[in-house]
Amino acid sequence: MRATVIRGAGDVRVEEVPDAALREPADAVVRVVLTCVCGSDLWPYKSMERDEAGQRIGHEFLGVVEEAGSAVRSVRPGDLVVSPFTFSDGTCRFCREGLQTSCPSGGVYGSPGEDGAQGEAVRVPHADGTLVRLPVEQDDPLLPSLLTLADVFPTGHHAAVSAEVRRGGSVAVVGDGAVGLCGVLAAARLGAERLIIMGRHPDRTELAREFGATDVVAERGDAGVRRVRELTGGEGVRSVLECVGTAESMATATRLVRDGGAIGYVGVPQEGGGVDLRELFMRNVRIGGGVCPARAYVEELMPDVLSGAVRPGRVFDHVTDLDGVPDAYRAMADRKALKALVRV
Amino acid sequence: MRATVIRGAGDVRVEEVPDAALREPADAVVRVVLTCVCGSDLWPYKSMERDEAGQRIGHEFLGVVEEAGSAVRSVRPGDLVVSPFTFSDGTCRFCREGLQTSCPSGGVYGSPGEDGAQGEAVRVPHADGTLVRLPVEQDDPLLPSLLTLADVFPTGHHAAVSAEVRRGGSVAVVGDGAVGLCGVLAAARLGAERLIIMGRHPDRTELAREFGATDVVAERGDAGVRRVRELTGGEGVRSVLECVGTAESMATATRLVRDGGAIGYVGVPQEGGGVDLRELFMRNVRIGGGVCPARAYVEELMPDVLSGAVRPGRVFDHVTDLDGVPDAYRAMADRKALKALVRV
Structure with missing residues (x-):
């Protein structure tokens, strides 16, 4: 599959990487429909030290569940889902009190060993604790606003x-x-x-x-x-x-x-x-x-997105596809774009 | 009257000063019964630059109202009262919401132009907004605990x-x-x-x-x-x-x-x-x-002091009189005393 890799400041490329795949029974694989570029992606884009091995990048996405591990109960293939930018088990004391960013089993997409969101598919650890199903179709015009539930709106x-x-x-x-x-x-x-x-x-x-x-x-x-x-x-x-x-x-x-x-x-x-x-x-x-426990807020914020009471997707002023990701980084770094939406 | 004056690091003296006196109709003059030395008094005691004019010091006291200005309504001569370490008008927006330390008309005892608490009497600006009457007699054994309502307990x-x-x-x-x-x-x-x-x-x-x-x-x-x-x-x-x-x-x-x-x-x-x-x-x-709006807490904390449910006065492990104030500073600075009570 294809995904975005960063190897140093200014060097963001979309290239062939191993397919996203289940590793644990609690994992799911999600085919990405929409992703985007975050202001925090610009820090490595501006200052990352050269690393030839490269690092997957991106942490905001929504998409369709392609495969679910044997332990996954809350989603199944074909479900349209959004993921918060951090994954978390949903069962620990921190998750239960709404501080999923402190989940000891949790992590963030695009960190070493994890898939990044700016690609064709993503392995989601702890799918039950992480993913939230979206009650709309893939072609719903609300999708960009629903994508903001991954990070920027929460x-x-x-x-x-x-x-x-x-x-x-x-x-x-x-x-x-x-x-x-x-x-x-x-x-x-x-x-x-x-x-x-x-x-x-x-x-x-x-x-x-x-x-x-x-x-x-x-x-x-x-x-x-x-x-x-x-x-x-x-x-x-x-x-x-x-x-x-x-x-x-x-x-x-x-x-x-x-x-x-x-x-x-x-x-x-x-x-x-x-x-x-x-x-x-x-x-x-x-x-x-501090770092936002987005998962804690998704259920609270989603109804107002679905009703149209709020339209956070208005922050996207640059729309591109996966090939356009390097240009999107450049546009945001140059402040020519506020936030870039990527239709995969 | 006699009061404590500091002129530089290590130089604390009890000496003759002008009598505390009303300046504004909202003022009261309180004859001090109990005062004490605060940890924050030790900073100038340890590091104040030499100032021959000297500065009054001390900000915790309880005592008897000796004189009340013409505008004062809530206390009258003879009342036993405790003062928080800051005075405040009691009527501004900050006072009404319990942030008396931000009262624009407020201030702190022992700052330039104000009387210090470690003396025989204190002019209290904005007596109605500041003083709290104590429902006990001057010889009540609860007095040291009630004194802590001025600062350290709140x-x-x-x-x-x-x-x-x-x-x-x-x-x-x-x-x-x-x-x-x-x-x-x-x-x-x-x-x-x-x-x-x-x-x-x-x-x-x-x-x-x-x-x-x-x-x-x-x-x-x-x-x-x-x-x-x-x-x-x-x-x-x-x-x-x-x-x-x-x-x-x-x-x-x-x-x-x-x-x-x-x-x-x-x-x-x-x-x-x-x-x-x-x-x-x-x-x-x-x-x-931040700085404690003690006035906001006095009514809440006092009942538990009066009932004996809490005994914050136990922090006083050194008792002296006005003449003993310089020794009390020394004992606290040397960590030989936790907190010194001064019976005036």
């Missing part, structure tokens, strides 16, 4: 939950990438009243408004902080969704948040994440978040 | 609340000072089932057991982390109370906490506080806390 939701977004609350979102925009969507869904996106790319801020943003703050640094304070009676917002992961974005988040508020972060922290408790101590600001 | 409680201590939960407390011990007391009061104190001073760990600790871990570093994991099924604890404030203690807290758990910190952060989100991201650990 991750935005995790940022909003971690930032303690409440009905009627005030929210700022730092980061106008696909996660930040899904954070806007999630915060609006949770009832945020004042919902500010920090950004200056008109196509992205337009989508943010469509997703429920009430205000766009294009100013950066001191001017941006001043503007957010003006919009919030001088106090700052109760919830900040930090959807970038740099020390600079965390410093911004720290300055936007109201005393007693919370920062929800979901960007993989660079440079230690940039938290200085001396900035937060007198103000009692909480920090929560 | 601060331990704030650590426990910020660490999300729940009935039946597992808890570790980093720091065996008076705040850490009050954290143990607060976590036990909130229903912690497994309650581990990290410490190796027998008198302190004994008091921790009396306060409700189920386990004492004397080991430090890797061995301490291993021991806590052994006690918690290999997972770590759901709540860590970080009651020191150094980067080292935060690193320990990070290693003791279970995935999906929370760290509550109340020690003034030194060196930036030592949070590295890279250590927390994959594990979804939350961090909360």
